[in-house]
Amino acid sequence: MNELRPFIRLLGNRKRWLLAGALLMLCTAAANLGLLALSGWFITATGLTGIALAAGVLIQLDIYRPGAGIRFFAVGRAVSRYGERLVNHEAVFRVLADLRVWFFRRLLPLNTAALGRLRNGELLNRITADINALDHLYLRVFGPVAVALLGGLGGLVFLGWLAAPMALGAVAAIIPAALLAVLITRRYSTPAASQSGALTSSMREQLVGDLQALAELRIYGAGERRLRQLRNTDRQRRDRQLRLADIQAVSQALIMLGTLGALWAALYIGAGLVAQETISGPVMVAVLLGLLALSEILLPLPLAFHMLGSVRWSAARLLAVADDHDAPDACQDRDLPESGTPPVLAYDQVGYRYRIGQPSCLNALDFRLESGERVAILGPSGTGKSTLLALALGEIQASQGGVTLAGVDVRELRQEVLHRQFAWLDQRSTLFAGTVAMNLRLANANADDNALWSVLEAVHLAEDIEQRAGGLDAWLGEAGSGLSGGQARRLTLARTLLKPAPILLLDEPTEGLDRATERRLLADIEPYLRNRSLLVIAHDPDRLPRVDRCLRLQDGQLRAA
């Protein structure tokens, strides 16, 4: 249950709502019990009185108070059920918000490699499904279990107060059945749930692979074989799911057996008690009908335990995503001294290799980006140019040497401080669902509309945006869908330029643009480069803004180009 601990703590933040919801659930159960028990009592009492009256015996029966009680419980049950649904939904919505925000915050400290993995659509689908599953933790798992335990216990104590032997008989039937049901679910349902989850993942993996390679499968005639494999996995998955369904059916039937058995036992014991005149007839009937009412709150138990299995599986996977990082090897707690000019970025004898056993892509590399200097780095990609930028941002760790900013090792800087120094255009910079303005203002929350238009002008996007309904408020879909690739690229460049950071790191800023646009754009962004340091990466020396130096990355070293 360890994997549920953080999520239970989250529920704790909404204690009041959850308690109110559970309390209302209990009220509903109590009103239901009251309604049936009192009705049973009333009918029996009137029946017996009627017989006595017909026999000429004079007895009195107060019919007004029980009648009022019945009406009270009836209305109370309807009202508290309505209230319970409202409060519980309110609570669930609050928990749902907490859960998402908590998970998001928990992802924030991850390093870029781990965050990069989050772009994988399949992983994202899985996260969505897992988060949705955890939304059930309260409403389908803890809520019903708490109500079944508390309500069941309270109800039995009440019925016990009316007729202890009958209630004990009921307990003797319910408890073993419920325990057995819970045990069966816990013992068999959790492994089957995780197997079925694993089969789902593997099936998704196979399917996505096949769909991306449909042409290959056709040409190489492998379609049939792959389809057979998919069907095979699906069959295994179906078997597991049927097993789960059977376990659930059996435990559900056990609970029903327990509650019906309780009724039977209570009736049997009640007959004896009435014969001995230990209890009156109306009380016996009240207890019987009360037991009927109680069975309703026990019914969701197997489902709750069944859900618990899948919720735990989802929780474990979410935590695995959130904990997917290596601890930083130095304390990231230092600040940079304030200064009016861009800090010097220095690489000192830096070595880096992608994987142990592979040749280094950077080898004892020395380089200084002076304050306000503009440097271009050329060379085929795959030689480690982007690695240079990632090292500066502390996203990856050098295997030798280190990178300093104004003399401070970047690994020791607080992450916010470090990121504030750089405006970084990465190959993988992302746009968001939201307006154009929202996307741009991520870089500078205080930029006014004029500032936004000028930067759009500079990247030759102003015209395109103007033509859209809404202009700056035009809505972009998820990941900027609705823009062409080239437009998206220019919008991310505009956003980078807008960020008021002293050092610009641009990784192939004009990739994907045609030559004419590129040339004009490179001239027009000039004002945004002023008074900053610039490190720009490109394939081609012709595709650069004005720079002070051109270097070429070769054999892990920077040389003058």
Next chain:
Amino acid sequence: MTQATQTEADVTALAGEPASADSATIHRCLHDWTRHARPRLLSATLCGLLNGLLLIPQAWLIALLVTDILIRDAGVDAMATSMVALGVVMLSRVALQALRDMLAARAGQDVTTALRRKLLAHLHTLGPAPLRTRDSGQLASAALEQIDGMQQYVVRYLPQRFIAVAVPLAILIAVSTQDWLAGLLLLLSAPLIPLFMGLVGMGAASANRDQFQALARLSSRFIDRIQGLATLKHFGQGERISRELADGADEYRVRTMRVLRIAFLSSAVLEFFSSVAIAMLAIYIGLGLLDFITFGPAPALTLQSGLFILLLAPEFFNPLRELATHYHDRASAAGAAAELIPLLSLTPQTAPRGTRALRTDNGVTVKLRGISLGYGNGRPVVQDVDLTLPAGRTLLLEGPSGSGKTSLLYAVMGLLQPACGEVLINDTRLQELAPDELERQMGWLSQSPQLLPGSVRDNLLLGAPAADDAQLWRACEQAGIEDLLRLLPEGLDTPVGERGVGLSGGEAQRVALARALVRSPGLLVLDEPTASLDPASREHLLEALRAAAETGMTMLIATHQPAQFPWAHNRLLLAAPGADA
């Protein structure tokens, strides 16, 4: 670059999408899909029905026993018989309940498994052309989650639909035989059951729909932000966005609760009616037993019949309530169907095939005569293209994004049937060639390498199942990947694909080339083979391609960068879409 091509292609292709399904179609399809599970579903429904009907003898026996205990002083034997009978009824109900659940689960799996098989086979038959604009992750979740979402509809909703009508009706009749006024009371408290159900259903459906929509919007926003977390973090916006997410969720909560407060009223009405009906019945029976009510059937009421009615009263409403809770299963099945129907109604656009064999003694010649290509009802992507590619030559297909380069390649490969014109392979029309005749002579390399999970060897053998190791290594050498594979500890058995480690994009692309070369194809078709590669890998691959071209195979290459292939013999420039309009 690749991204730009993709997105622009998406935008142009949207015109030909099939229209989304309307609700009549959805229900017809749901009906069709569940048809073959009918027998099992029917037995599950019968079990449920029987379980519900047994409530009547159960209530009757309890009422009888109570009366025996309290009034009649029946003999021990008579009571024992009744107790045993009650036990038998209860045990039968338990067994029927379990049986119903198990049968229904099987019916559910029958439906989803068959539907999933159908969808998977359909996707495979469709081939790449009709699916080119679809995200494979979304297709996968349609095949998995969406179809799974239909399960509860079959398991819970469909049987309950009958039970919720039949069981209350039977109870109504049973109650009426004892006291018609009590029956009337039940009937009035659920005024015209179908209407009532409709009301509850509509309320539940709209409540669920709103709730689902709010949740879906929340999820997509959340996922969008997670996807770009690296970017948000760089801009120092992580905290702000997490607050934005919290605010968004709060806003959704407030808005949805406003709707739910009304929507829940409809179920509250059901709840209220059922509570009040039970209360009224109890009071009516009580007063009747006291002989306070002197009209109608009341004077004939006995303790036994009164108890019998009271025990059945809650059960009259329970099936309805259960149906209301399963109503969202129906909504999610309809949602799944709405997503699946357009997928299933996509038609394959592959060219039909004939029976003729392909003779390739003198290599492969490709001719296109007046080819026009289009998807669905959209504007043609390619119009009236003629092309002759003699055996052993290399032709570059150039043109801006969206000019139909990939579509033209698909047409040559038989993956896209031309709207008009014909494809001739060695002067035989493509439609006349027997299936696989062309495929066996062809190698294919797409923009990004598509290796299947497995080892390098598995992938190479796809191209030529009978090839021996020497042949495999020769293909690797030709593709310029031999040196690397010799260095790796597992050699040809190095795992690749989604779980495979270790191959970069360029390396994987060269393995894909080796896979194409190992079958010594007469025709090699390439779609921007270097688009996703870095320059170093690009050089490597271009080397290998040039060497392959020299062995005399025919090559058709779609590219943005003709300069990379200086050795090509011919070039064909496709105009941008709409340029000719």
